[in-house]
Amino acid sequence: MSQPQQASVRNRLLQVLPPDDFTRLAPHLDAQPIKLREVLIPADEPISHAYFIEEGLCSIIGHTAEGRLEIGTVGYDGFVGTPLVLGTDRTPHVSMVQGEGMALRIPAAALRAAFDESATMRGVLGRYVQSLIVQVGQTVYANAELNIEGRLARWILMIHDRLQKDEMPLTHDFLALILGVRRPGVTTSVHILEGAGMIKAMRGRVRVLDREKMMDLAGDTYGVAEAEYERLLAEA
Amino acid sequence: MSQPQQASVRNRLLQVLPPDDFTRLAPHLDAQPIKLREVLIPADEPISHAYFIEEGLCSIIGHTAEGRLEIGTVGYDGFVGTPLVLGTDRTPHVSMVQGEGMALRIPAAALRAAFDESATMRGVLGRYVQSLIVQVGQTVYANAELNIEGRLARWILMIHDRLQKDEMPLTHDFLALILGVRRPGVTTSVHILEGAGMIKAMRGRVRVLDREKMMDLAGDTYGVAEAEYERLLAEA
DNA sequence: TGAGAAGGGTACGGTACCGTACAAAGAAGA
DNA sequence: TCTTCTTTGTACGGTACCGTACCCTTCTCA
Numbered sequence: 001m002s003q004p005q006q007a008s009v010r011n012r013l014l015q016v017l018p019p020d021d022f023t024r025l026a027p028h029l030d031a032q033p034i035k036l037r038e039v040l041i042p043a044d045e046p047i048s049h050a051y052f053i054e055e056g057l058c059s060i061i062g063h064t065a066e067g068r069l070e071i072g073t074v075g076y077d078g079f080v081g082t083p084l085v086l087g088t089d090r091t092p093h094v095s096m097v098q099g100e101g102m103a104l105r106i107p108a109a110a111l112r113a114a115f116d117e118s119a120t121m122r123g124v125l126g127r128y129v130q131s132l133i134v135q136v137g138q139t140v141y142a143n144a145e146l147n148i149e150g151r152l153a154r155w156i157l158m159i160h161d162r163l164q165k166d167e168m169p170l171t172h173d174f175l176a177l178i179l180g181v182r183r184p185g186v187t188t189s190v191h192i193l194e195g196a197g198m199i200k201a202m203r204g205r206v207r208v209l210d211r212e213k214m215m216d217l218a219g220d221t222y223g224v225a226e227a228e229y230e231r232l233l234a235e236a
Numbered sequence: 237m238s239q240p241q242q243a244s245v246r247n248r249l250l251q252v253l254p255p256d257d258f259t260r261l262a263p264h265l266d267a268q269p270i271k272l273r274e275v276l277i278p279a280d281e282p283i284s285h286a287y288f289i290e291e292g293l294c295s296i297i298g299h300t301a302e303g304r305l306e307i308g309t310v311g312y313d314g315f316v317g318t319p320l321v322l323g324t325d326r327t328p329h330v331s332m333v334q335g336e337g338m339a340l341r342i343p344a345a346a347l348r349a350a351f352d353e354s355a356t357m358r359g360v361l362g363r364y365v366q367s368l369i370v371q372v373g374q375t376v377y378a379n380a381e382l383n384i385e386g387r388l389a390r391w392i393l394m395i396h397d398r399l400q401k402d403e404m405p406l407t408h409d410f411l412a413l414i415l416g417v418r419r420p421g422v423t424t425s426v427h428i429l430e431g432a433g434m435i436k437a438m439r440g441r442v443r444v445l446d447r448e449k450m451m452d453l454a455g456d457t458y459g460v461a462e463a464e465y466e467r468l469l470a471e472a
Numbered sequence: 473t474g475a476g477a478a479g480g481g482t483a484c485g486g487t488a489c490c491g492t493a494c495a496a497a498g499a500a501g502a
Numbered sequence: 503t504c505t506t507c508t509t510t511g512t513a514c515g516g517t518a519c520c521g522t523a524c525c526c527t528t529c530t531c532a
Contacts, residue, residue: 188512
């Protein structure tokens with residue numbers, strides 16, 4: 001009997017679901033380890049499962065012939081596979097694991113059925129989609145207005161929220177990919193953040209030291225989406 | 237008897253709705269002229285109506301203390317007020333009219349009721365939200381990877397699709413706001429596009445001359461979202 | 473018709489970031 | 503311990519865009 005209990009799940013969406021709704025999903029939830037660089041949702045292919053993240057981190061990535069770029073970040077605050085609840089079975093975006101952990105996986109059909117049957121379920125998952133839209137909107141803003149240091153600070157803050165660990169595995173190369181900048185540009189910015197005492201950088205790892213200072217750097221681009229998320233999840 | 241007939245609406249979402257769903261909405265649809273700079277959805281306030289655009293153009297704008305920036309564009313291809321179908325009544329984003337026209341307005345409660353009652357309605361409106369997410373994702377990409385000319389070309393193409401007129405009212409000042417760049421930067425880029433025969437610029441107006449060339453400039457940032465929209469609307 | 477406003481053109485120094493290249497240092501396996 | 507790969511540090515010229523400033527043209531309206 002490995003069905004998850006609502007009291008013991010870490011995913012915040014599953015936590016706030018009315019018990020009836022959770023019961024609807026529980027028989028179909030399947031605990032799965034998620035591994036670094038694993039693709040949970042491939043591009044333009046039928047989505048077989050949605051993943052409620054319990055631990056770890058997943059990026060929603062827009063890719064083109066010329067390159068790729070992160071457009072959204074999902075942790076234990078949400079799920080990947082939003083197209084399923086938006087009435088379609090595929091998307092041009094890739095969802096890829098960026099931090100090891102665990103997810104509760106549910107078959108597409110089961111999620112859709114539950115979504116169709118329950119208005120409260122639609123409310124919770126819909127509001128999460130809304131918060132994701134706000135997050136992506138903030139990313140548009142950040143890419144347009146902030147320099148690399150600011151974007152780096154914003155991104156580290158977002159990851160810190162979702163991993164809930166002060167130390168995270170991050171190479172400069174990976175950060176360059178995510179932020180859409182040169183790798184040496186990341187190196188310089190990492191030094192600036194480190195010099196200001198915001199982080200401690202080690203080979204392949206970064207430790208968060210001072211969130212406040214990073215929030216100053218990120219300015220308005222950090223906080224709006226986070227506040228919206230909290231507001232939306234607090235709604236009945 | 238001023239209720240709109242489905243055969244005569246120009247909004248593509250209303251067109252593809254099953255007749256039963258359209259009938260559900262029709263009694264509540266109210267034809268409204270939309271005026272330049274009019275705010276259809278204010279920030280962080282209860283949304284009273286959604287607007288299915290029949291003609292004209294609306295921008296979804298992210299604003300902060302330091303500035304504002306367009307994150308999405310809606311025309312006769314969609315509607316503004318997406319938070320209503322995502323289970324909430326407000327959003328930090330502003331929806332503002334950028335091109336005069338007309339919209340079919342519907343009270344929030346009526347839209348929500350219809351959304352709740354009909355799975356097919358959820359499908360159509362949900363898929364539109366998905367296409368909007370893809371559009372915003374492409375904007376993230378465009379802002380990160382393209383120079384001003386490219387972003388300008390992309391934006392003109394998107395507006396051209398939605399206004400369906402070769403000539404559109406656009407000041408450099410406004411373009412600078414939308415693209416998040418300096419006004420003189422826009423002037424230079426407009427000249428480049430004009431010199432390449434892509435557009436003809438006049439005081440306060442721009443005429444589209446050569447879409448193909450602009451698509452070359454915009455590269456991958458134009459087309460993905462548009463293809464996704466067509467695919468999604470074609471789904472049963 | 474003439475004043476004011478709105479829109480557009482141009483210039484100039486400054487800088488953030490680019491593309492590229494190469495070397496040093498840490499980790500991992502033989 | 504030596505080799506090899508990954509990751510990080512640093513340098514260099516080039517350029518796209520910035521902030522700011524000023525002037526000219528076109529439109530509007532009294």
